[in-house]
Amino acid sequence: MHSENYWTELFAATQVTLSLAAVTTAVLLLLCPAIAWWFTRTQNKARPVLEALTSLPLILPPTVIGFYLLISISPNGFIGLPWIKLTGESLAFSFTGLVIGSLIYSLPFVLQPLVTSFRNTDERLLEAAASLGASPVTRFLFLVLPMHKRALISVATLGFAHTLGEFGIVLMIGGNLEGKTRVLSIVLFDQVESLRYQDAHSTALFMLAMALITMTLVYRFQSPKTHD
Amino acid sequence: MTDYSGTTSESGIDLHLSGRVTRSSGFKLSLDIKEKIQGVTAVIGHSGSGKSSLMRCISGFEPHASINLQVNGEPWQDHNVCLPPQQRPVSTVFQEARLFPHLSVLDNLKFVIRRFPNAHKIDALNHSHQDFCLPLDEVIQALSLEALLAQPARNLSGGEAQRVALARALLRPAKLWILDEPLANLDMQARLEIAPYIQMLCRRHAIPVLYVTHNLQEVLQIADQAWLVDQGQVQIIERVGELTQRFPSILSTDEDLGGVLECDWVSYHQRYGLTELRLSKSSLFLGGKIPAHTTQDSFPTQTKLKVFVPARDVSIAKTPVEGVSLMNQLPVTIVSIDQDTPQTQLITLDCEGQKLLARITRYSTEQLGLNTGQAVFALIKTVSLALPEREYQYE
Numbered sequence: 001m002h003s004e005n006y007w008t009e010l011f012a013a014t015q016v017t018l019s020l021a022a023v024t025t026a027v028l029l030l031l032c033p034a035i036a037w038w039f040t041r042t043q044n045k046a047r048p049v050l051e052a053l054t055s056l057p058l059i060l061p062p063t064v065i066g067f068y069l070l071i072s073i074s075p076n077g078f079i080g081l082p083w084i085k086l087t088g089e090s091l092a093f094s095f096t097g098l099v100i101g102s103l104i105y106s107l108p109f110v111l112q113p114l115v116t117s118f119r120n121t122d123e124r125l126l127e128a129a130a131s132l133g134a135s136p137v138t139r140f141l142f143l144v145l146p147m148h149k150r151a152l153i154s155v156a157t158l159g160f161a162h163t164l165g166e167f168g169i170v171l172m173i174g175g176n177l178e179g180k181t182r183v184l185s186i187v188l189f190d191q192v193e194s195l196r197y198q199d200a201h202s203t204a205l206f207m208l209a210m211a212l213i214t215m216t217l218v219y220r221f222q223s224p225k226t227h228d
Numbered sequence: 229m230t231d232y233s234g235t236t237s238e239s240g241i242d243l244h245l246s247g248r249v250t251r252s253s254g255f256k257l258s259l260d261i262k263e264k265i266q267g268v269t270a271v272i273g274h275s276g277s278g279k280s281s282l283m284r285c286i287s288g289f290e291p292h293a294s295i296n297l298q299v300n301g302e303p304w305q306d307h308n309v310c311l312p313p314q315q316r317p318v319s320t321v322f323q324e325a326r327l328f329p330h331l332s333v334l335d336n337l338k339f340v341i342r343r344f345p346n347a348h349k350i351d352a353l354n355h356s357h358q359d360f361c362l363p364l365d366e367v368i369q370a371l372s373l374e375a376l377l378a379q380p381a382r383n384l385s386g387g388e389a390q391r392v393a394l395a396r397a398l399l400r401p402a403k404l405w406i407l408d409e410p411l412a413n414l415d416m417q418a419r420l421e422i423a424p425y426i427q428m429l430c431r432r433h434a435i436p437v438l439y440v441t442h443n444l445q446e447v448l449q450i451a452d453q454a455w456l457v458d459q460g461q462v463q464i465i466e467r468v469g470e471l472t473q474r475f476p477s478i479l480s481t482d483e484d485l486g487g488v489l490e491c492d493w494v495s496y497h498q499r500y501g502l503t504e505l506r507l508s509k510s511s512l513f514l515g516g517k518i519p520a521h522t523t524q525d526s527f528p529t530q531t532k533l534k535v536f537v538p539a540r541d542v543s544i545a546k547t548p549v550e551g552v553s554l555m556n557q558l559p560v561t562i563v564s565i566d567q568d569t570p571q572t573q574l575i576t577l578d579c580e581g582q583k584l585l586a587r588i589t590r591y592s593t594e595q596l597g598l599n600t601g602q603a604v605f606a607l608i609k610t611v612s613l614a615l616p617e618r619e620y621q622y623e
Contacts, residue, residue: 125543130313132285132400142339142351146330 005140009178009187010206013046017183020095024102027158028110028159036114037140040121051115053064058108062168065104070173087094093175098183101169110159118144156220161214164207239360239435240266241403245296249281256460259295264466265404268430270447271440271466273457279440282457283369283406286438288313290356299403314343316361317581319402323409326388327381333392334377339574340399347401359401360435367395371425395426405429405440411446424449436596448488449536485574487584505535508559508580512608539574541609542586546596549606556608560584562600565593577606 029155031121039217057065073080083091091097121144129139174181184207191200234340242264249257257278273279284290296307304311327336341348347361368374371391411419415436429448430437439450447468454465491505491512547559559578567573573593579583584606
């Protein structure tokens with residue numbers, strides 16, 4: 001038997017989780033193509049450091065990122081303080097704070113595949129476009145992006161899926177407010193902590209199914225090239 | 229239909245290009261060109277000689293080269309300025325078609341038009357716009373693209389794709405055309421398909437063309453003058469005819485070596501699939517029909533055709549030969565005999581006032597006892613595609 005509030009709790013957490021993943025993916029899709037393109041084109045000496053920096057979330061324990069985030073978005077932190085002055089609200093334990101955390105956490109999963117894909121851009125096509133009068137911005141928007149459509153779809157799904165599974169950072173910075181910052185992974189954690197195994201089983205299975213569906217979508221777009 | 233065919237006059241540009249291009253590999257190209265260029269200029273040289281670098285300097289893909297480039301007095305590149313390629317009125321056709329694979333043929337063409345909305349406004353085309361380009365419907369017609377428009381660019385064959393690339397370049401307003409070995413990547417079939425279009429474009433429109441190639445056959449057929457890129461220098465050759473005599477070393481392959489005969493079209497023999505051509509006295513037979521897009525069924529009689537005869541396909545007999553399958557035998561006079569390689573000799577022949585080349589072994593020369601001034605017969609194995617003369621209009 002599920003506990004009394006189980007379905008409300010699950011529904012609320014699903015809503016938060018999906019919104020978080022959607023907002024994070026949208027923001028990442030706005031930022032990452034431009035950053036990735038810059039990485040593949042620039043001669044700037046700082047590029048390797050910056051690229052390494054953006055890939056750190058791949059290897060650092062989420063708790064480490066969460067810890068630094070917690071400090072920076074706290075009301076006295078270097079992000080938190082100006083944010084309060086600007087908006088009057090605290091970032092810590094807010095949905096916006098969670099979004100910032102997820103952005104960092106999922107960044108490499110969107111950025112890195114894009115960089116790899118962009119490095120394979122046929123330079124000759126860009127030269128042809130330039131000689132036909134296309135400015136760098138036009139080339140990027142009308143050639144580079146459409147030519148890497150597959151990669152864009154696949155990183156969008158990957159970013160989304162990865163944000164769904166976020167746990168460590170949320171635990172550090174998210175608080176646990178139902179309908180606001182309580183995501184599915186935290187719900188599961190709480191259920192296990194309070195020995196509600198029946199609930200935990202359903203939640204875990206639900207999350208597993210969601211992940212499977214998303215990843216199936218990812219791999220659908222990576223199907224062997226057909227001669228369309 | 230706008231008439232743009234006869235507007236070849238007063239359309240040269242002044243090109244000043246000096247400085248040098250260096251590569252980390254040690255490659256160096258010194259430039260000092262001050263030319264008014266008009267018509268078709270062949271840019272020739274061995275692969276790796278720097279032809280492409282030279283073109284890239286002009287079209288703006290060498291922003292780091294220390295060069296000085298002025299076109300019609302306007303600085304395009306020096307130590308202060310460097311116009312990016314999209315701002316230089318230069319239209320380039322590359323070796324590869326470089327179509328945008330995710331777009332249809334029509335969208336590939338429209339891509340260019342969207343970059344130059346002003347030049348492609350209805351009225352702009354009728355007024356003499358400063359830079360030359362053609363309206364979309366004419367480009368589609370001139371390159372026979374109607375049937376291809378809806379196709380995805382990635383589905384085209386090599387020849388079709390290159391035709392679209394030519395079309396795309398024609399839509400781009402330009403003062404100068406650069407054709408960078410547009411035939412080099414195509415197989416023979418596709419070359420035959422494309423060559424007449426290139427001829428047409430070179431001859432038909434109003435702006436100068438730089439035609440990069442290492443194929444002497446193309447040079448002789450298309451170009452008026454030539455830039456020879458050799459050993460890091462550029463030499464200007466006023467008449468392409470001088471090339472074979474003065475610079476035999478530029479010939480990259482044996483196929484390049486040969487003579488060009490100007491002929492009149494006589495008839496097409498349906499039954500044998502042969503086209504008959506005529507020099508002033510003798511007849512010359514060409515396998516196949518001259519491709520439809522270069523001719524009409526009734527070929528205008530005043531039209532001169534240029535026929536390329538490779539030197540290795542010409543042999544020499546002292547008397548007319550019977551009982552061989554070679555169809556073309558022309559009476560000729562030996563003008564000169566030059567050592568070609570240790571084993572072969574290059575014989576220059578006069579054929580009714582036109583020049584023909586034959587490459588035969590030294591052994592044969594001595595066996596036959598050939599001498600300059602001697603009247604002999606040239607046996608011609610193959611004659612390749614005839615390409616129309618300058619004054620011919622493709623309507």
